[in-house]
Amino acid sequence: MAMQRLSPxxxxxxxxxxxxxxxxxATPLSMAQPALPSLGDEQGMPxxxxxxLGDSIAQSxxxxxxxxxxPVLGDYLQLLWQPLFKAAQERGDIGPELAQRxxxxxxxxxxxxxxxxxxxxxxxxxxxxxxxxxxxxxEIASVMAHELSHVSQRHIARLIARQDQQSPWxxxxxxxxxxxxxxxxxxxxxxAVIVGGQAAAVQSQLGFSRDMEREADRIGFSxxxxxxxxxxxxxxxFSKLYQASRLNDTGAFPxxxxxxxxxxxxxxxxxxLPAVPVAPTWVAPEGLHAVMAARAxxxxxxxxxxxxxxxxxxxxxxxxxxxxxxxxxxxxxLGQHAVAVKDARGLARDLAGTPLAFVANNLLVEMLMxxxxxxxxATRADWAAHAQRALTHxxxxxxxxxxxxxMALAQWALAAERLRGWVVQHPRDALAWQLLSxxxxxxxQRVAALRAEAESRVAVMDFQGGLDRLQAARAIKGSGQDEWxxxxxxxxxxxxxxxxxxxxxxx
Numbered sequence: 050m051a052m053q054r055l056s057p058x059x060x061x062x063x064x065x066x067x068x069x070x071x072x073x074x075a076t077p078l079s080m081a082q083p084a085l086p087s088l089g090d091e092q093g094m095p096x097x098x099x100x101x102l103g104d105s106i107a108q109s110x111x112x113x114x115x116x117x118x119x120p121v122l123g124d125y126l127q128l129l130w131q132p133l134f135k136a137a138q139e140r141g142d143i144g145p146e147l148a149q150r151x152x153x154x155x156x157x158x159x160x161x162x163x164x165x166x167x168x169x170x171x172x173x174x175x176x177x178x179x180x181x182x183x184x185x186x187x188e189i190a191s192v193m194a195h196e197l198s199h200v201s202q203r204h205i206a207r208l209i210a211r212q213d214q215q216s217p218w219x220x221x222x223x224x225x226x227x228x229x230x231x232x233x234x235x236x237x238x239x240x241a242v243i244v245g246g247q248a249a250a251v252q253s254q255l256g257f258s259r260d261m262e263r264e265a266d267r268i269g270f271s272x273x274x275x276x277x278x279x280x281x282x283x284x285x286x287f288s289k290l291y292q293a294s295r296l297n298d299t300g301a302f303p304x305x306x307x308x309x310x311x312x313x314x315x316x317x318x319x320x321x322l323p324a325v326p327v328a329p330t331w332v333a334p335e336g337l338h339a340v341m342a343a344r345a346x347x348x349x350x351x352x353x354x355x356x357x358x359x360x361x362x363x364x365x366x367x368x369x370x371x372x373x374x375x376x377x378x379x380x381x382x383l384g385q386h387a388v389a390v391k392d393a394r395g396l397a398r399d400l401a402g403t404p405l406a407f408v409a410n411n412l413l414v415e416m417l418m419x420x421x422x423x424x425x426x427a428t429r430a431d432w433a434a435h436a437q438r439a440l441t442h443x444x445x446x447x448x449x450x451x452x453x454x455x456m457a458l459a460q461w462a463l464a465a466e467r468l469r470g471w472v473v474q475h476p477r478d479a480l481a482w483q484l485l486s487x488x489x490x491x492x493x494q495r496v497a498a499l500r501a502e503a504e505s506r507v508a509v510m511d512f513q514g515g516l517d518r519l520q521a522a523r524a525i526k527g528s529g530q531d532e533w534x535x536x537x538x539x540x541x542x543x544x545x546x547x548x549x550x551x552x553x554x555x556x
Contacts, residue, residue, distance in 0.1 A: 094206035096150050103152060103170020104510060104552065110174070111509035115159040117177070118480055119348065120446035121411060125341045126155050126175060127445075129190045132276035132331055133197055140275060142201040142268060147171075151200070154477075161349035163293075164303045165192045167199040169206065177349035178301075181342050182289070186333040187273070187282020194269035194276075194283075195308070202268065204261045266314055270321050277331030284318050291315055334404035336370055343371040347378040356383050363392075370396070370405060374412065381416055389416045394431075407447060410435060414450045417457075424457065432457050439467055445478070452484055456491075464488045472504070479508035496522045496534040500541065512549035519545060 094102075110116055134153065137143045151171025158164075161178040168174070173196045175189075183189045199205070266283075274280045291310045293301075350356065356379035362368065363376020373396050380389040393416045397409040414435045417428050424432075432454040439451020440463075448471060455464040468485040472478060482505035489498035499522035506514035519542045525531060 094203075094209050096146065099203065099206045100150060100152065100170035101551070101554075103168050103172045106168050107152070107154075107156070107170075107172050108510045108552070110156055110158075110172075111511070113158075117157050117159045117348065119157060119344075120449050120480070121408070122157060122177075122180065122341060122345060122348075123155070124444050124446050125337070126157070126180075126189075126193070128333070129186060129193060129278075130155060132278070133190060133194050133272055136272045136275040137197060137201055140272065142198065142272065147201065159349055162301050162303050163290075165196055167196040167205070171200055173197065173200065177345040180345035181349060183286065183338070183342060185279075185282055185285070186338045187279040187329070188286040188289075189282075189338075190276070190278050191269065191273055191283040191286045194273040195265045196269075197272065198265040198268040199261065202261075202264055204265070207261075262308060262314065263317070266318060267321075270318065274327075277329055279329040280322055281326075284322060287315055287318050336405055337408070339369070339371040340374050340405060340408055343375045344378060347375055347382065353383060356380075360385075360388075370400065370409075374408075377412060377416065381419065384421075386416070386419045386422050389419075390422065390428075393417075394427075407442075407444070410438070411446050411450050414454055418450075418453055429458065436460060436463070445475075449480060449484065452481075456484070456488060461488050461491050465492065476504070477508045479505045482508060494531070494534075496525050496531040496538065499525070500534060500538055503541065503545070507545055507548070510552070512545055512552055515545045516542070516549055 134143070138148060153171040154173070156172065156174045158174055158176045160176040161181070162176055163178045163182050164176045165179050166174050173193070175193070179192065180189060183192075270280060270283050273283060287310065347356070347359065359372075359375040359379040360383065361376075363372040363374070363379070365372075368376070373392065377389050377392045377396065380386075380392065390413070393409070393413040397406070397413045400406050400409040413431060416422075417424075417431055422428070435447075435451045436454040436458060437451075439448050439455065442448060442451070448467065452464050452467055455461075455467070465485065465488045468481055468488060472481050472485060475481060482501045486498045486501035486505065489495075489501055499518050503515040503518035503522070506512075506518065519538055522538045523535065523542065
């Protein structure tokens with residue numbers, strides 16, 4: 050799933066240095082082709098250790114300002130991810146132990162560059178730029194299948210196992226380079242020290258990395274087809290990336306650096322397509338990918354000039370749904386809330402009864418949630434309609450926007466009931482826990498509200514933040530309901546304290 054940005058922590062930890070080394074080791078520089086170590090080798094990285102490494106990196110990702118929890122795009126990626134994951138299990142690429150012990154979580158970055166990445170322990174990331182640049186569901190699914198294969202084949206664990214003996218002196222060389230950079234005005238000299246150390250350690254890794262890429266291509270392609278998606282998506286996505294790598298090197302395609310393409314890989318993907326095309330059994334609703342790509346483009350774009358251009362284009366009479374969504378979101382980001390609401394209402398009316406009706410309905414409620422928006426009779430009617438949808442729908446975006454509509458209507462009991470049921474099924478949903486906390490504060494349930502805040506922090510692996518809120522909840526003496534919550538708080542205090550201890554443990 051596209052990862053982009055490890056957060057700029059002010060106090061670098063040994064884990065962060067390990068990840069810098071790991072990224073360096075994944076950069077191919079030589080022609081050697083050593084055999085891949087066996088995953089069953091006793092010298093390989095244990096599953097539990099790989100998961101802890103992934104958790105440590107994910108903590109930084111969740112703290113980074115570029116991390117975005119967008120329920121709409123998250124639902125769309127899950128729509129693609131679930132059949133891929135199921136296919137990988139059916140093929141035996143993901144066994145029961147990996148399925149249970151790895152995180153298997155997708156994260157989204159606001160970064161507009163075209164990139165996706167896999168992390169140790171089952172975390173995968175997708176940049177908004179990648180979603181915006183693709184033309185179909187199979188294209189983005191092909192990238193996800195490729196990254197899934199890197200994780201299922203434990204390629205990162207293999208890299209670390211192979212570099213075990215080189216890492217200490219490589220790390221030393223890199224630290225010397227950092228010291229040189231801080232002590233000298235000659236940055237080129239410092240960079241030479243760092244790059245020289247990386248190159249020496251990486252020199253034996255090109256064949257290793259090429260083997261991994263070919264393996265991820267082969268397995269990813271098979272997973273994509275077994276999941277019922279069009280294998281042509283793999284070929285068209287590769288073609289786009291390949292052309293980009295030949296025509297420019299502007300830094301907009303970091304995916305090409307960590308996953309370098311070759312004529313051989315391109316030819317291999319084309320050869321895997323059947324001579325007689327097979328109709329895919331999984332097809333996204335018509336137009337769905339286009340509107341999701343449009344949303345991703347606006348959320349990733351920082352330029353007000355680009356928003357203004359999209360707003361003008363989307364208001365043309367011939368504008369399609371994707372262009373209209375770009376315009377609505379652009380108006381919203383420009384602070385033109387009345388325009389955004391008016392156009393969102395028109396889109397919802399025009400798409401009623403189509404497969405994209407739910408997208409338009411969610412977008413309308415999103416626009417109506419602007420802090421500056423004044424609730425009139427029409428707004429309250431829209432809130433009421435969406436609040437009702439939240440009771441019966443199961444997609445995350447509809448539920449969470451519907452709950453916020455319930456909150457806007459002061460339907461606190463209804464919102465609390467829906468959210469409590471949701472977090473039981475989705476205990477890692479930080480946004481849902483945050484909303485539940487807001488509702489419980491309104492209901493005067495202080496202990497429960499603090500516990501919900503704690504759970505929202507634990508969901509993004511901020512264990513210290515979770516512990517602090519649980520301790521604050523324990524200090525409150527209240528009603529009978531608070532006393533019952535106190536029992537839960539005591540249990541969670543012990544559990545979160547242990548999670549915090551584990552996250553701080555060095556292997």
